[in-house]
Amino acid sequence: MDRLPKWADVTLVPLVSLLLAALCSALVILAIGQDPLEALDVMIQGTVMTASGWGYTLYYTTSFIFTGLAVTMAFHAGLFNIGGEGQAQLGGLGVALALLYIPWPHWSLALLGAACGAALFGALWAAIPAWLQAKRGSHIVITTIMFNYIAASLLIFLLVDVLRPAGQMDPATARFGPDAALPRFHEIPGLQTLFQRYTADGAVKLNAAGNIDYQIVPANVTFFVALLLALGVWALLWRTRLGYDIRAFGKSEAAARYAGIGATKIIMIAMILSGGLAGLMAINNVMGEAGRLVQNSASGAGFIGIAVALMGRNHPIGVVLAAFLFGFLFQGGAELGLWTKIPIEMRIVVQGLVILFTGALDVGVRMLLTRLFSLFRRPKPVAGGAV
Amino acid sequence: MDYNTLLQILDTALRFATPLLFACLAGLYSERSGVFDIGLEGKMLAAAMCAGTMAFYSGSAWVGLAAGIGGSLLFALIHGLTSITFRGNQLISGVALNFLAAGLTVLVAQRLFGQGGRTPPLEGAARFGTITLPFAEEARAIPVIGPFYAEVISGHALLVYIAFACVALTWWALYRTRFGLRLRAVGENPAAVDTAGISVTRLRFSALMITGILCGFAGAYMATALQAGFGKDMTAGRGYIALAALIFAKWRPVAAMWACLLFGFFQALALRPDVVEWVVRVKVPVPFLDALPYVLTVFVLAGFVGKAIPPRAGGEPYVKER
Numbered sequence: 001m002d003r004l005p006k007w008a009d010v011t012l013v014p015l016v017s018l019l020l021a022a023l024c025s026a027l028v029i030l031a032i033g034q035d036p037l038e039a040l041d042v043m044i045q046g047t048v049m050t051a052s053g054w055g056y057t058l059y060y061t062t063s064f065i066f067t068g069l070a071v072t073m074a075f076h077a078g079l080f081n082i083g084g085e086g087q088a089q090l091g092g093l094g095v096a097l098a099l100l101y102i103p104w105p106h107w108s109l110a111l112l113g114a115a116c117g118a119a120l121f122g123a124l125w126a127a128i129p130a131w132l133q134a135k136r137g138s139h140i141v142i143t144t145i146m147f148n149y150i151a152a153s154l155l156i157f158l159l160v161d162v163l164r165p166a167g168q169m170d171p172a173t174a175r176f177g178p179d180a181a182l183p184r185f186h187e188i189p190g191l192q193t194l195f196q197r198y199t200a201d202g203a204v205k206l207n208a209a210g211n212i213d214y215q216i217v218p219a220n221v222t223f224f225v226a227l228l229l230a231l232g233v234w235a236l237l238w239r240t241r242l243g244y245d246i247r248a249f250g251k252s253e254a255a256a257r258y259a260g261i262g263a264t265k266i267i268m269i270a271m272i273l274s275g276g277l278a279g280l281m282a283i284n285n286v287m288g289e290a291g292r293l294v295q296n297s298a299s300g301a302g303f304i305g306i307a308v309a310l311m312g313r314n315h316p317i318g319v320v321l322a323a324f325l326f327g328f329l330f331q332g333g334a335e336l337g338l339w340t341k342i343p344i345e346m347r348i349v350v351q352g353l354v355i356l357f358t359g360a361l362d363v364g365v366r367m368l369l370t371r372l373f374s375l376f377r378r379p380k381p382v383a384g385g386a387v
Numbered sequence: 388m389d390y391n392t393l394l395q396i397l398d399t400a401l402r403f404a405t406p407l408l409f410a411c412l413a414g415l416y417s418e419r420s421g422v423f424d425i426g427l428e429g430k431m432l433a434a435a436m437c438a439g440t441m442a443f444y445s446g447s448a449w450v451g452l453a454a455g456i457g458g459s460l461l462f463a464l465i466h467g468l469t470s471i472t473f474r475g476n477q478l479i480s481g482v483a484l485n486f487l488a489a490g491l492t493v494l495v496a497q498r499l500f501g502q503g504g505r506t507p508p509l510e511g512a513a514r515f516g517t518i519t520l521p522f523a524e525e526a527r528a529i530p531v532i533g534p535f536y537a538e539v540i541s542g543h544a545l546l547v548y549i550a551f552a553c554v555a556l557t558w559w560a561l562y563r564t565r566f567g568l569r570l571r572a573v574g575e576n577p578a579a580v581d582t583a584g585i586s587v588t589r590l591r592f593s594a595l596m597i598t599g600i601l602c603g604f605a606g607a608y609m610a611t612a613l614q615a616g617f618g619k620d621m622t623a624g625r626g627y628i629a630l631a632a633l634i635f636a637k638w639r640p641v642a643a644m645w646a647c648l649l650f651g652f653f654q655a656l657a658l659r660p661d662v663v664e665w666v667v668r669v670k671v672p673v674p675f676l677d678a679l680p681y682v683l684t685v686f687v688l689a690g691f692v693g694k695a696i697p698p699r700a701g702g703e704p705y706v707k708e709r
Contacts, residue, residue: 028491032498080478138688139697141478142634145425145627146681146688153678161672306482343504345493352486356469360480364473 043332055217067305083144085302086151091279122279130271404651428626434606439617456603463599
């Protein structure tokens with residue numbers, strides 16, 4: 001059977017999958033009686049055409065980089081970590097505990113402390129399924145699904161019965177102190193000029209106190225942390241001995257065992273790193289945006305990580321690009337819910353379609369492309385009559 | 388707690404166990420044939436939406452049931468195409484279909500009814516009514532067993548009884564028919580089945596179609612019997628609890644029934660925290676009861692309660708020749 005050229009395998013397969021997913025999404029929008037082109041226009045206007053649109057898109061992108069990297073890390077060890085959602089929620093718990101009970105003098109130290117808490121709790125929540133997989137042979141997919149539900153129940157209990165301040169009605173923790181607030185894009189010197197508001201005659205708009213009136217956006221310094229981590233994951237997987245072991249184990253468990261790579265060790269390390277990455281997402285949404293821990297804090301980002309990793313072909317560069325695509329979809333989907341008759345759930349449909357085409361129909365798309373390629377390829381001269 | 392309260396809880400448990408049981412048996416066929424299906428949740432949701440919608444338009448619960456089965460079958464077919472025909476990753480396909488169902492059901496219901504992704508409430512013949520079994524009232528006089536028969540066994544929708552009939556049917560089909568033997572074989576060693584001249588593809592597709600039909604029953608029961616109409620995300624993780632029950636039961640039909648009854652009982656208990664508190668003398672937070680099925684399943688998976696060994700060829704697409 002013919003094989004695809006490498007460039008086609010790396011670029012064409014995901015692009016064709018994405019195109020098919022986009023086509024199906026357009027059909028869905030048509031089927032509910034709306035205009036797909038108009039929808040696309042609304043999405044573009046609300047995301048990349050305005051500064052505040054960018055502020056929201058990059059905020060979501062940040063979350064998805066974390067969860068996408070988490071899935072990627074486990075994938076390279078041949079493990080499908082479906083529990084990013086639960087690990088991210090536990091990460092939120094770690095952030096909340098670190099910020100509620102320790103008085104941090106400065107946001108940078110608070111960020112460090114909260115990141116440690118987030119990574120620790122996320123890693124712990126992934127370590128139990130990892131141990132069960134390594135030692136007791138229980139399937140990691142099923143256990144991580146179960147742990148998502150257990151995490152949700154645990155957090156409901158903690159937020160309702162333990163961490164909720166007296167007299168507060170909604171199940172959430174108290175607000176974190178002002179010193180723990182991360183600088184958001186409109187507060188970072190240099191970057192903030194992008195978020196100035198203008199009056200009708202083009203002058204910079206001032207607020208009542210005479211200061212510049214910036215547009216408030218949720219994107220924060222965590223975005224740069226996420227980019228650094230993407231680099232770190234790349235370096236770990238492709239430039240260290242441990243990364244080599246992890247990838248070897250993922251390619252062939254039997255061969256890796258034969259080469260003296262311990263299965264338990266790799267499963268544990270890969271899942272702990274994966275859970276830690278998923279947990280770290282909480283510094284973006286819990287610390288950077290909400291300023292307190294609320295119920296269902298991860299709001300689906302853990303699951304989107306699966307789509308991001310699949311779309312990004314399990315490579316950190318791909319993950320960052322795919323995370324941006326999903327940030328665009330997420331923010332654009334919210335805009336659709338606001339300005340058109342297309343419900344906000346459209347973004348779940350698109351997410352499902354992307355996972356379906358890039359993940360499950362991967363082989364099918366490749367088969368299709370291989371056939372197309374062999375149509376246009378010159379038949380090779382047969383040497384010596386051999387077949 | 389008196390006997391009547393217990394009967395009430397058992398009655399609720401039976402009603403909650405029914406969708407779990409349909410979905411669990413559905414998963415049993417698919418997984419026994421060697422195709423992992425974590426898309427039970429999505430199929431149930433699709434079926435619930437189709438059933439709620441068509442029952443509303445036609446005024447007949449039976450039309451709703453047929454529509455529910457149709458919607459669920461469509462999703463089963465996509466799962467078959469991706470994981471059998473195109474040899475894709477079965478787990479990823481299941482995840483994708485769950486998302487698709489979660490989004491599409493709301494989109495369609497919103498388009499048709501404009502009520503925020505719900506169908507209008509169903510009444511009368513659009514729902515499955517309760518059936519009083521013969522002699523239920525007369526039997527009440529018999530101590531202990533009488534009220535149990537009248538309160539718990541009698542007075543459910545027809546689909547509840549069908550679910551339990553399906554357990555017997557599945558046991559018979561799995562262990563006493565040629566199809567069942569082949570089904571079990573194809574999940575363990577598809578190459579052997581292929582060598583015997585039986586099509587692996589056809590066998591697995593028929594298993595998935597049965598999965599689709601049973602999930603259709605589960606969803607239709609949710610929308611037209613347990614509740615009156617479809618609501619956004621109404622299955623609320625029941626597909627995953629059914630999956631947990633399937634593992635808990637170690638992929639066996641009769642054990643699946645007991646597992647679903649147990650998990651249904653937990654769900655019923657979660658509605659009555661006062662009773663739980665009375666029994667164990669400590670205040671048990673409701674979230675703990677909600678998490679119990681999942682925790683138990685983790686214990687079973689870990690092999691602390693006997694070993695749960697899945698069908699050996701599960702999750703791997705079958706490639707005829709190399």
